Amino acid sequence: MTKPVHVIGGGLAGSEAAWQIASAGVPVVLHEMRPVRPTDAHHTDLFAELVCSNSFRSDDWRYNAVGLLHAEMRRCDSLIMACGDAHQVPAGGALAVDRDGFAQAVTDRLSNHPLVTIQREEVAGLPPVDWDSVIVATGPLTSPALADAVLALTGEDSLSFFDAIAPIVHLESIDMDIAWRQSRYDKEGPGGDAAAYINCPMDRDQYEAFIDALLAGPKAEFKDWENVPYFDGCLPIEVMAERGRETLRHGPMKPVGLTNPRNPTVKAHAIVQLRQDNALGTLWNMVGFQTKLKHGAQTDVFRMIPGLQNAQFARLGGLHRNTFLNSPRLLDGRLRLKADPRLRFAGQVTGVEGYVESAAMGLVTGRLAAAERLGRPLDAPPPTTALGALVGHITGGHLDGPGARFQPMNINYGLLPPMETPRKTADGAKIPMKERGRAKKALMSERALADLEAWAAAPQPIAAE
Numbered sequence: 001m002t003k004p005v006h007v008i009g010g011g012l013a014g015s016e017a018a019w020q021i022a023s024a025g026v027p028v029v030l031h032e033m034r035p036v037r038p039t040d041a042h043h044t045d046l047f048a049e050l051v052c053s054n055s056f057r058s059d060d061w062r063y064n065a066v067g068l069l070h071a072e073m074r075r076c077d078s079l080i081m082a083c084g085d086a087h088q089v090p091a092g093g094a095l096a097v098d099r100d101g102f103a104q105a106v107t108d109r110l111s112n113h114p115l116v117t118i119q120r121e122e123v124a125g126l127p128p129v130d131w132d133s134v135i136v137a138t139g140p141l142t143s144p145a146l147a148d149a150v151l152a153l154t155g156e157d158s159l160s161f162f163d164a165i166a167p168i169v170h171l172e173s174i175d176m177d178i179a180w181r182q183s184r185y186d187k188e189g190p191g192g193d194a195a196a197y198i199n200c201p202m203d204r205d206q207y208e209a210f211i212d213a214l215l216a217g218p219k220a221e222f223k224d225w226e227n228v229p230y231f232d233g234c235l236p237i238e239v240m241a242e243r244g245r246e247t248l249r250h251g252p253m254k255p256v257g258l259t260n261p262r263n264p265t266v267k268a269h270a271i272v273q274l275r276q277d278n279a280l281g282t283l284w285n286m287v288g289f290q291t292k293l294k295h296g297a298q299t300d301v302f303r304m305i306p307g308l309q310n311a312q313f314a315r316l317g318g319l320h321r322n323t324f325l326n327s328p329r330l331l332d333g334r335l336r337l338k339a340d341p342r343l344r345f346a347g348q349v350t351g352v353e354g355y356v357e358s359a360a361m362g363l364v365t366g367r368l369a370a371a372e373r374l375g376r377p378l379d380a381p382p383p384t385t386a387l388g389a390l391v392g393h394i395t396g397g398h399l400d401g402p403g404a405r406f407q408p409m410n411i412n413y414g415l416l417p418p419m420e421t422p423r424k425t426a427d428g429a430k431i432p433m434k435e436r437g438r439a440k441k442a443l444m445s446e447r448a449l450a451d452l453e454a455w456a457a458a459p460q461p462i463a464a465e
């Protein structure tokens with residue numbers, strides 16, 4: 001009898017991982033602590049409970065990165081997608097689900113699978129040594145006993161308990177006729193680059209209007225149990241503005257050491273800086289701009305910044321309770337803990353964000369663990385796929401170095417290797433300028449699905465041998 005793979009956590013990621021392992025013909029033990037030990041966000045003892053919204057977001061595979069992720073997961077026989085499709089409710093172009101029907105279906109499919117054993121218990125420390133293949137998928141509310149054990153194994157700065165997220169902007173949406181590249185005092189970074197930042201200048205009137213909008217904008221409230229502390233280094237910008245109208249000009253918006261090449265004799269009153277956020281150079285984060293402004297207000301307020309008037313946001317800012325690993329440092333390319341490779345991590349705890357992304361990482365780790373057990377080790381999906389791009393983000397795509405902090409991310413096209421923006425269709429017709437961005441997304445989505453094929457076909461079930 002093949003030894004089982006152990007999956008800890010029966011949420012979005014753990015349920016998908018267990019399904020993938022069992023589908024490959026490998027036995028799996030799924031350990032879920034609910035209802036023995038509840039969390040602050042779950043209300044049922046069902047697997048894959050959706051703790052907040054009931055939406056899996058856009059289902060448009062051609063023009064939307066999360067829709068592409070749906071398509072890739074369907075191609076890989078995803079349990080989460082199958083149950084989502086079976087229990088969908090009307091939501092326009094989005095995939096929204098009847099949350100109870102969905103979670104019940106996931107629970108039933110796993111409970112009825114002959115290769116899945118379910119144990120309702122908290123794994124309150126590192127797994128016993130005789131569990132030689134384990135997937136930890138315990139989510140943003142990982143129980144403290146397990147989080148402490150991981151921390152003890154991996155070191156002090158290995159786990160974060162809060163997101164303090166600054167918005168991230170797609171480079172191609174920044175107006176470089178207004179913004180310019182320069183590092184403060186032209187200081188060279190370790191790579192010898194003295195123009196590492198993108199700078200957006202403001203005059204006094206623009207700054208004052210921006211502060212007014214920031215103070216007036218609606219803010220999201222913390223949940224009672226979140227009890228998020230403000231660390232000095234990551235105060236939300238609206239809290240800084242509340243402390244005084246000039247505070248931001250002396251903090252993240254200070255205009256010193258920078259000269260606008262288009263207006264070199266006039267000092268900007270304030271400057272917003274963006275720093276490269278991924279190795280591909282397609283995504284840039286707004287330095288020091290973590291915020292609790294509601295998402296709708298963020299787009300309006302941040303588009304007041306000169307140079308960002310047409311900004312497309314890959315991610316908006318936030319501050320939440322969230323347990324996640326410093327994955328780029330701790331995990332290898334197959335999502336194994338370098339310090340103890342029998343442990344894989346999956347889901348939100350790896351630093352992806354969202355139901356679908358969490359399930360996607362469950363899918364990948366489940367397949368990798370099953371393939372390893374079958375003696376046919378598998379690499380992560382190609383980086384040109386949405387699945388592979390997420391693995392890339394958490395294991396290496398994010399830039400390291402002073403000031404850069406790994407932060408969770410939703411799937412977006414900026415995580416995939418870029419392609420040339422097409423000017424003509426396959427039959428030679430000119431593509432109008434305003435449709436070229438969409439045409440590029442379609443090309444990237446088509447490439448992703450084609451490149452996924454070989455990976456999706458492995459590992460073969462034992463029975464097929």
Ligand SMILES: Cc1cc2nc3c(=O)[nH]c(=O)nc-3n(C[C@H](O)[C@H](O)[C@H](O)COP(=O)(O)OP(=O)(O)OC[C@H]3O[C@@H](n4cnc5c(N)ncnc54)[C@H](O)[C@@H]3O)c2cc1C
Binds near residue numbers: 048050051142
């Ligand atoms: C309050 C809140 C609201 C959110 N809202 C949304 C949203 O609207 N849309 C969205 O896309 N994403 C949302 N997210 C983010 C994220 O998508 C979800 O948290 C998602 O459920 C993550 O999937 P997961 O499988 O990683 O973790 P989970 O789905 O949380 O699953 C983890 C499981 O592990 C179990 N567990 C924890 N510790 C142990 C242990 N030691 N032993 C055994 N079992 C354990 C838990 O009981 C849980 O069932 C939200 C997150 C939070 C915290």
